[in-house]
């Protein structure tokens with residue numbers, strides 16, 4: 001199961017992909033993602049069993065394309081989003097929380 005960068009068409013294992021997520025925006029319910037290969041920045045929403053790609057518009061995030069990721073789950077916290085896939089969990093923090101760094105901790 002590999003997740004593509006839509007800019008350079010590199011494909012990433014889920015671990016590589018989700019570690020590149022940063023800046024959880026709770027209001028718009030999206031996370032920013034920067035491609036480790038080409039540096040392209042994308043916005044996406046973590047959905048049950050899918051990633052939603054799209055564009056912020058009028059203060060909301062419009063999902064245009066979905067990429068299926070079977071088993072993907074998310075939990076919204078106050079200042080971070082927890083992305084769960086199988087037994088792995090990735091924490092994406094909000095940008096305002098400068099002291100918190102992304103911790104690829106596993107449970």
Ligand SMILES: [Zn+2]
Pocket residue numbers: 005006007008009010035036037038039040
């Ligand atoms: Zn790329």
